Amino acid sequence: MSSSRVVVTGGTGFIGSKLCEELLSRGVTVYAVVRSNSSQRTRLLNHSGLIIVEGDLNNVIQWSTELKRVQGGFDVFYHLAWEGVGNKYRNDQIQINNLNSLLETIKLAKELGCSQWIGTGSQAEYGPLNEIIQEEAPNKPTTLYGATKVAGGNMSAILGRELGIPCQWVRIFSTYGPGDSGGWMLIDVIGQLLDGVTPKLTLGEQLWDYLHVQDAAEALIALAESAPVDSNTYNLGSGSSQTIRAIVETVRDIIDPDIPLCFGDIPYRPDQVMHLEANVDKLREQTGWKPKIDLKNGLNQTVEYIRNSRLAQS
Amino acid sequence: MSSSRVVVTGGTGFIGSKLCEELLSRGVTVYAVVRSNSSQRTRLLNHSGLIIVEGDLNNVIQWSTELKRVQGGFDVFYHLAWEGVGNKYRNDQIQINNLNSLLETIKLAKELGCSQWIGTGSQAEYGPLNEIIQEEAPNKPTTLYGATKVAGGNMSAILGRELGIPCQWVRIFSTYGPGDSGGWMLIDVIGQLLDGVTPKLTLGEQLWDYLHVQDAAEALIALAESAPVDSNTYNLGSGSSQTIRAIVETVRDIIDPDIPLCFGDIPYRPDQVMHLEANVDKLREQTGWKPKIDLKNGLNQTVEYIRNSRLAQS
Numbered sequence: 165m166s167s168s169r170v171v172v173t174g175g176t177g178f179i180g181s182k183l184c185e186e187l188l189s190r191g192v193t194v195y196a197v198v199r200s201n202s203s204q205r206t207r208l209l210n211h212s213g214l215i216i217v218e219g220d221l222n223n224v225i226q227w228s229t230e231l232k233r234v235q236g237g238f239d240v241f242y243h244l245a246w247e248g249v250g251n252k253y254r255n256d257q258i259q260i261n262n263l264n265s266l267l268e269t270i271k272l273a274k275e276l277g278c279s280q281w282i283g284t285g286s287q288a289e290y291g292p293l294n295e296i297i298q299e300e301a302p303n304k305p306t307t308l309y310g311a312t313k314v315a316g317g318n319m320s321a322i323l324g325r326e327l328g329i330p331c332q333w334v335r336i337f338s339t340y341g342p343g344d345s346g347g348w349m350l351i352d353v354i355g356q357l358l359d360g361v362t363p364k365l366t367l368g369e370q371l372w373d374y375l376h377v378q379d380a381a382e383a384l385i386a387l388a389e390s391a392p393v394d395s396n397t398y399n400l401g402s403g404s405s406q407t408i409r410a411i412v413e414t415v416r417d418i419i420d421p422d423i424p425l426c427f428g429d430i431p432y433r434p435d436q437v438m439h440l441e442a443n444v445d446k447l448r449e450q451t452g453w454k455p456k457i458d459l460k461n462g463l464n465q466t467v468e469y470i471r472n473s474r475l476a477q478s
Numbered sequence: 479m480s481s482s483r484v485v486v487t488g489g490t491g492f493i494g495s496k497l498c499e500e501l502l503s504r505g506v507t508v509y510a511v512v513r514s515n516s517s518q519r520t521r522l523l524n525h526s527g528l529i530i531v532e533g534d535l536n537n538v539i540q541w542s543t544e545l546k547r548v549q550g551g552f553d554v555f556y557h558l559a560w561e562g563v564g565n566k567y568r569n570d571q572i573q574i575n576n577l578n579s580l581l582e583t584i585k586l587a588k589e590l591g592c593s594q595w596i597g598t599g600s601q602a603e604y605g606p607l608n609e610i611i612q613e614e615a616p617n618k619p620t621t622l623y624g625a626t627k628v629a630g631g632n633m634s635a636i637l638g639r640e641l642g643i644p645c646q647w648v649r650i651f652s653t654y655g656p657g658d659s660g661g662w663m664l665i666d667v668i669g670q671l672l673d674g675v676t677p678k679l680t681l682g683e684q685l686w687d688y689l690h691v692q693d694a695a696e697a698l699i700a701l702a703e704s705a706p707v708d709s710n711t712y713n714l715g716s717g718s719s720q721t722i723r724a725i726v727e728t729v730r731d732i733i734d735p736d737i738p739l740c741f742g743d744i745p746y747r748p749d750q751v752m753h754l755e756a757n758v759d760k761l762r763e764q765t766g767w768k769p770k771i772d773l774k775n776g777l778n779q780t781v782e783y784i785r786n787s788r789l790a791q792s
Binding site for chain 1: 569574577578581614617618619620622624625626629632633636640
């Protein structure tokens with residue numbers, strides 16, 4: 165994929181920024197479409213191969229001319245942008261806007277001569293299954309976010325077939341790693357432990373699949389490099405799980421083995437998912453990719469990142 | 479359901495107008511939301527129990543005040559309106575608009591005190607399965623219409639749970655009967671046979687499920703009357719199938735047994751579905767409903783209707 169040219173939307177996001185970084189390190193020229201008022205722009209490195217295209221995903225026509233003028237066209241269109249990812253927007257009607265922008269980016273990818281469009285779905289498309297999840301599992305989303313992601317996956321395959329551009333839909337499970345901005349259990353727990361505070365925890369028997377963000381970025385690149393000829397749906401997770409209890413204990417041991425943990429302080433949610441794990445055989449077979457960073461090393465990096473961010477802020 | 483009050487969107491459609499007629503005949507007061515420029519308004523009968531509410535589904539706030547002023551509230555909200563039902567819109571991005579209006583009608587139904595919101599999905603949600611289809615079958619839509627209907631079903635259940643109003647999603651299979659406006663195989667074939675023309679036909683081995691529109695309307699009423707307490711998805715079809723060949727032969731015999739038929743004049747489509755049939759056990763068990771009009775009687779009525787419409791126009 166070196167000396168190629170790609171478009172990335174959502175490049176200021178947690179996974180998107182890592183994807184840009186990994187692409188740039190491989191010599192790929194990255195056109196990152198970024199909202200003019202994005203508060204996360206600092207996530208993108210300064211790099212000679214990075215070109216920022218200011219634009220609003222709800223108004224593709226406004227900024228697409230800049231891309232259409234680029235000589236030699238593009239190879240891959242990564243569409244990671246999604247409005248309303250935060251927990252408080254999961255049942256907000258704004259989710260629906262994402263379907264229009266998704267279809268517009270596929271049309272644009274075709275116009276730009278891309279050989280692939282790669283969009284990101286979510287484990288939320290499955291709903292609470294309590295098992296190792298294959299791509300063929302039924303979709304029973306419990307949030308408008310999940311329902312809209314299901315629609316996005318279906319629609320991308322349909323439009324891709326109509327336009328003749330393979331559209332890959334990657335359902336990403338839980339990710340973590342340096343750069344994560346919090347609001348999720350793991351990052352919050354790290355913050356509390358760094359403060360020497362015993363976090364409020366459930367019994368922690370839930371089995372959870374956590375994938376390091378760098379492995380996620382590498383998977384998205386491997387998928388483009390393997391050049392699938394048809395549109396398809398792939399799970400992206402680590403393909404393994406540990407109990408929340410084991411994960412939190414690992415974090416505690418990294419930070420300070422003397423902090424006591426008290427599992428069971430808070431009850432499970434009524435709809436608590438007890439097992440969330442991706443079967444990633446399909447992606448592995450297509451691409452040869454596999455995750456490289458084990459959870460302990462990844463958690464070490466993450467704790468280090470959060471510690472350093474706090475030092476920088478203090 | 480008599481002496482109750484309901485809202486119907488899409489009341490000028492083929493199924494919607496029959497639903498209104500059946501509701502009115504039961505003494506129900508029907509508030510039909512109709513676009514001010516609807517060309518199909520003549521489908522709605524003049525009836526003292528019918529109140530027309532002019533309004534655009536993309537602008538619910540504009541017309542909902544009229545409904546909110548009605549004393550005593552409403553019992554059921556039927557949402558049958560859908561933008562882009564015709565074949566030429568099946569892959570049009572306008573499909574997505576329907577999701578916003580669908581969510582708005584659920585919020586409105588809750589505000590109006592309705593005990594049920596009933597929306598209509600489609601066999602298109604399943605894609606080409608070639609089997610008797612149960613509600614649990616995977617959703618593999620091949621059109622944006624089908625993908626948006628899948629999203630509508632998912633979203634209605636999610637929002638219904640959040641707001642505390644049961645939302646029923648009824649996936650309607652092929653319907654036919656008096657009032658059908660053509661553009662579909664069966665109606666076109668009837669037209670040609672009435673002209674004495676031998677229609678161009680495939681081999682006609684496809685097994686197809688045709689439900690009479692009156693049976694469809696009665697099913698939608700039975701569902702409201704059975705008052706499900708949770709949101710659910712139901713197939714609505716006849717629950718039986720015949721070959722297209724047998725159906726066309728029946729129509730030919732009704733019109734003129736001497737017209738020759740030539741099956742196999744045109745090839746099957748590359749993606750020809752050879753078996754489309756609904757399993758309707760779930761709806762039958764919930765409601766006790768079953769179809770009353772057999773295909774031969776229904777085709778007789780349909781031929782008669784088309785013949786009379788032509789006489790009226792000539």
